[in-house]
Amino acid sequence: MNLPKERATVLMPVYNAEQYVAEAIESVLNQSFKDFIFLIINDGSSDGTLDIINSFNDSRIKLIQNNQNLGFASSLNKGISLIDTEYIIRMDADDICLQNRFSEQIEYMCTNPEIGLSSSFIKTFGKSESVWTVPLINDEIKALLLFQSPFAHPASIIRTSLLKDNNLGYRTAYPPMEDYDLWYRLKDLTQFGNLSNILLSYRTMGASMSSKNKQSFYTVLKKLHKQLLFDLEIRPTEEELELHFEISRSEQPLSHPLVNYKNWMNKLIEKNNLAGTYPQKALVQLLDQLWIQLFNRVMHKGIGHVATHFVLSKQLNWNNAANYFHYLIRALRGKFNFTGFTMVTLSI
Numbered sequence: 001m002n003l004p005k006e007r008a009t010v011l012m013p014v015y016n017a018e019q020y021v022a023e024a025i026e027s028v029l030n031q032s033f034k035d036f037i038f039l040i041i042n043d044g045s046s047d048g049t050l051d052i053i054n055s056f057n058d059s060r061i062k063l064i065q066n067n068q069n070l071g072f073a074s075s076l077n078k079g080i081s082l083i084d085t086e087y088i089i090r091m092d093a094d095d096i097c098l099q100n101r102f103s104e105q106i107e108y109m110c111t112n113p114e115i116g117l118s119s120s121f122i123k124t125f126g127k128s129e130s131v132w133t134v135p136l137i138n139d140e141i142k143a144l145l146l147f148q149s150p151f152a153h154p155a156s157i158i159r160t161s162l163l164k165d166n167n168l169g170y171r172t173a174y175p176p177m178e179d180y181d182l183w184y185r186l187k188d189l190t191q192f193g194n195l196s197n198i199l200l201s202y203r204t205m206g207a208s209m210s211s212k213n214k215q216s217f218y219t220v221l222k223k224l225h226k227q228l229l230f231d232l233e234i235r236p237t238e239e240e241l242e243l244h245f246e247i248s249r250s251e252q253p254l255s256h257p258l259v260n261y262k263n264w265m266n267k268l269i270e271k272n273n274l275a276g277t278y279p280q281k282a283l284v285q286l287l288d289q290l291w292i293q294l295f296n297r298v299m300h301k302g303i304g305h306v307a308t309h310f311v312l313s314k315q316l317n318w319n320n321a322a323n324y325f326h327y328l329i330r331a332l333r334g335k336f337n338f339t340g341f342t343m344v345t346l347s348i
Contacts, residue, residue: 008087008106008157009037013075017093018048020203022055027096029058033103036089037062041079044069049093073170073178080169083160092154094203101199105157108195116162116190117183119151120199127204134194139279141192143286146228146268146278147248149180150192155200162190174224176217181224221245232271240264247290254297258305261294262312 010028014021028038038060042050044067053063064082066075080088087109089102101120108118115138122132135141135150144150156179163169166189170178183192222245229236229244236244239256243264246252254261265287272278291313298305 007035007085008089008102009039009079009083009085009160010089010091010102011039011041011076011079011083012091012093013041013043013072013079014045014049014053014093015043015069015072015075016045016047016049018045018052020094021049022052024091024093024095024097025053025056025061027098028091029056029060030099031097031102032100033106036060036102037083037085039064039079039082041075042066043071043075071172071175073172073175076178077169080160080163086160088158088160088163090154090156090158095154096201096203098199098201101155104195104197104199108193109157109159112191112193114191115193116159117151117156117186118158118193118195119153119156120195120197122152122155122200122202123198124202124204131198132202133196136194136196138191138193139282140286141194142187143278143282145180145184145187146232146283147225147244147286147290149177149183151179151183151194152200152202153179154202159190162186174220177220177224184224184228218245218249221248232268232275232277234267234271240267247294250293250297254294258294258298258308258312262291265291 012024012028017024025038025040038058039062040053041064042053050065053061064078066078070078087106089105091097105118105120109115119134121134124130124132132152134152135144141150166186168182168185170182172178174181222241225244225248226236226241229241234240239260243256243261246254246256247261247264269280269284269287272283273280295306295309298309
């Protein structure tokens with residue numbers, strides 16, 4: 001496909017990123033698709049970031065200086081206000097674009113004019129190495145919005161008109177999940193789609209998130225979840241909000257009986273069937289997947305939890321059957337405890 005000149009602007013806010021920003025800039029400038037504007041917002045950096053940016057002699061780079069640190073969301077909004085190309089391609093100052101990223105994403109958007117927002121699979125490097133996947137089709141993407149962001153933000157591309165025609169941008173109320181909040185507000189305005197190709201290398205830092213920062217992150221996520229549930233005509237109790245949060249975060253320990261999670265999932269299905277906020281079929285399928293994940297998170301606790309999961313599963317699909325069979329084999333070999341059976345009452 002012949003891609004027209006300067007159909008896209010790469011938007012990259014930068015703050016005190018001297019250690020990695022050169023590598024990020026090089027990965028953008030070395031793209032196979034060459035004709036774009038590279039808008040860098042230097043958000044009041046106090047280290048050597050500015051000198052590194054100025055060391056690049058490329059006419060595609062347009063540098064904007066913030067006199068003071070405005071923050072991530074405000075810098076993004078400032079950049080959006082200056083963009084008049086058809087597409088906005090997001091980039092972070094510590095990540096690396098694969099060489100064909102822009103050409104593949106722009107071609108995808110040109111081929112699918114109904115899609116207003118897209119991203120791709122990404123691979124992590126640094127502290128850990130893995131592949132992060134995202135759902136690919138519209139209904140699955142929108143269903144996942146009820147629990148978490150279904151896009152890789154630093155690998156995203158968006159139609160500029162989608163934001164400007166609807167006077168939308170990043171809000172500062174949900175840091176660092178400004179993107180998740182924006183995607184949700186775009187849900188009813190466009191179709192979504194993701195690419196299964198890995199188009200970005202995402203840097204994971206050496207230091208783990210501190211307990212204080214993790215708690216702050218979780219507090220903001222619960223706040224956003226609460227707003228999403230309001231749109232389902234649900235005014236969640238503290239326990240229901242905790243159930244929803246724990247379902248959405250696989251690293252979180254489960255602090256309630258399994259029946260409570262199952263009842264909450266049933267309530268989500270019932271409420272969405274009435275409200276039509278999310279694609280119903282995709283939401284039911286997603287909740288089935290999350291229910292299977294709950295099995296994997298409790299099976300080490302003993303056969304009582306496995307039996308409870310079995311009782312609560314209304315139908316024995318192949319995935320569940322495989323999980324139960326695998327568990328029983330391991331239990332018979334002494335890997336798990338046969339303890340903890342609890343009778344349950346399921347709300348219908």
